Every structure is written in structure tokens, then in C-alpha cells.
Amino acid sequence: MNEEQSFPLIPVETLLSRVRELRDQGWRLVQIGAAAIGPAIEVTYSFDRENRLSNLRVSLPAEGQPRLPSIASVYACSFLYENEMHDLFGIQVDGMAVDFKGKFYHTTVPFPFAARKT
């Protein structure tokens, strides 16, 4: 049995307001996850309410320094996911509640998930 799912793409500028809207409607933050797909990094935010899943997705250019606003002002627990995205993908998240400054994951290779090597 699989849940009905969609991954609607939204502009980064509207992320905070959309997330706040979901929080106000009682949605729980399930996860934030990034995926390096070709020239872009897709970041998916997943929420749950009464066992229903809802997703939001933003797309960032993989080149240069991808940036995102933190959603810590809405969901305080986001700091773990945001530090993870920074340490694995090199995404700069502005305004994290707790910034481990690149020491959340102790990896020998910096940003190991950022570039796709074959």
C-alpha cells in the first residue's frame, strides 16, 4: 500500500511562507532531504498530518554556492537536517538555529554528496 504523493516545485522565495502555512495547519515536519540531480540540487521538505504526506520542493543550482533560508523560525528541529545538507551537499543554509559550522558530520571528503562522480 503506497501513499499518494507529489513533489510540487516552488520558488525558494516562497519557501518560508509555504512552510509557515503548513505549520499553522498542524503539519509535522517529517524530513528535509537533498538530491544532486544533474546540474541542480533538489531539496524536498516532507510533512505529515494524520498520516497523510505532503511535500514541497525547491531546486538550487549545483554550481557555485547554493543557498537556502533556514526554516528554524517555523520548525526548530530543522537544524539537524539543515546542518546535514550543508555538510553533505555544501548548501549554505542562512539562519540555522544551531550551526555546527561544518562539523555535524566528520567526513574525510568535504561535501561528499555534492558532486556526482562516475
Next chain:
Amino acid sequence: MSATLPRTIIPFGPQHPVLPEPIHLELAVEDEKVVDVIPSVGFVHRGLERLVERKDYQEFVYVAERICGICSFIHGQTYCQAVEAIMKIEVPPRARYLRTIWGELSRLHSHLLWLGLLADSFGFESLFMHSWRIREKILDIIEATAGGRVIFGSCKIGGVRRDIGPDALRTMLRQLEEIERDMREIVDVFLNDGTVKQRLVGVGILSKQDAYSLGCVGPTSRASGVRQDMRQLGYAAFDEISVEPITRTEGDSHARCSVRCAELFQSVDIVRRAAAKIPDGEISVKVTGNPNGETIARTEQPRGEVAYYLKANGSKNLQRFRVRTPTFANLPALVKMLPGCTLADVPVVVLTIDPCISCTER
């Protein structure tokens, strides 16, 4: 005039006698009282998620199972469910029931392991040994039915690799009767013994509001009154075997212990109902082709909801595999539970979220 106590920062872990795995807490204490905490992990991150780029998607079940040595079966099952959802594979009913049985046996051995560790954390060594003695009997059932004690290796995309015959099912149910009797004895001590209650009641309180807003899952959230159990999504055979979330309202360490104790008997009941209803038939279907698409699959592990994100482009290697483990979701709760506790309570409170760093460092 009130005197201000000096604040001291105490590093707790990543190596600590009570912690079997590396987690670090930066504890700010005033005298013996914890006033602030910052949890961190990441000391042994394995980068397993990127292995999907090199492993065939069907072989990757073996890697998914090895994310964790305690909830290994449900990791493999969740991965399979995600691939099956993308490829629209219909798993035979008997396989769905077998997955349900093995999943609940996983929960039993995980909760019994946790109860032992909890007893060990407050120095009740005989209770620790009894918990693990009973767990050993569950491991014997798992070995007899799946072939492995920790890594089952029995789940595959499209179904399961091996069946449990009628004789083995009857033997398992007989053994569960004895295990249930044993569990009642230790649960009575965990929930009613005066010394145990002294260490757990009113310690590390997490309110319902905090549990929900911090994204907590599993027994950690249910002990605070959040009715949330992913088995209600109806995966495996849970569309035919109903599950009511077990909740408490106190939100303290005793409530988290109490939820897990009650879930032991709930799991035995689910195994019984599954064994009574399991249909005859095939245990797997042939899988051909490669997945193309993306999905998030969720199941209820012993520690709570796990979320698997998979993205595939039609080749034999997935593009992205991401796991959000229950421990990862429960770590922020420590920020609310620990302030106000004494330093001596820290190991107990940390253990009550049942941290699995092996999962988290996937």
C-alpha cells in the same frame, strides 16, 4: 539577593560507559542541574546512501538491511516497499503477512534489548540480564524462521525469500506463549518496582506539544500523548490487521518505558493474528526491468517512523537513496527533555529515546 551559580560545560560522549554508540552532548550545568544541551552525531558517518550509485537496485536490499543491526528487517522491507511502489509491483498476500510477522519479531527483540539497556543504565543488572535472556528466545525464533539472528536476509523486492511453514508457525506460537509469560514478569518490575520508578517517574518530561512540533516519532512521541503509528498506513498486512497506537500522557521516562512494555504484548498479539489469517499462495513475484520515478516510503520501526526517499531514472542504479531514521527525528527532543534534570539522570533520559546511532550514521 540571589546568588548566580557558575555555568560549566560538560562533554558527554561520544565515548561514555552507558552509550553503546557515539553520540555527543554538550551539557551546560549549574551545580548538578542541566540547564542547556546541544546534541551532535556524525562521528562515524558511513555514506551508505551513495552506494546506490554503484550497486544494482535489487542487490541494494542487502545494504539497506545492514544500515542497522537491530531493525535490519524493517530497513530492508521499507526499501523494498519503496522500489515496489515506484515499479507498481503487487506483492503476494502471503509475503505481506510474512513481512508483518518478521517486522513484529524485530520490534520484540529491539524493545527487549532496549529494556535491558535501560536497566543497565540505572544499575539494575539482574533486570538487564533477564531482559536479554528473553530477547534470546525471540532471536531463536528469528533464526529458525529466517535463517539469521540479526540480519534476516529474507525480504526481497517483490516479496520474501523464504516461507514459514505451518509446523514452524505452530512452534513459533507455542514459544511466544512462554515468552509472553516471561515478559509479564519483567514488565511488572519495570513499571511497578519502587527503585525503578524513582529513576523514571517525572524525569525527562516531554510535552505533547513539544513532541509534535519537534517532529518526534515512535514511542518517544506516543509516551507524550501523540497518536501516531505508521502501521496505520496499512503497509504489509496492516490493512487487514488493525493497530491502535499505544499512548501515555505523562511524557516522562516512565511513560516511554511503559509504551514500549505495552508494545511487547501488542506485537505478540499482531503475530498471533497474522499467523491465524495468513493466506496460502506464492511468496514472491518475478521482478523485471528497472525503476523509474520517485517516492517516499514510511514504516514503523521499533524506534518510530522511518522515511525512505528513492529516486530512479530507469537504469539499474538509483539516482538517490535517502533515509530519515527515527533516532534522527528524536534527537531534538533531548533539547527539551534534559534541561532541569540532574547530571545523574542524563544517561537514563538519553536512553529513553532509544538512540540508534548506527541507523543515524547510515
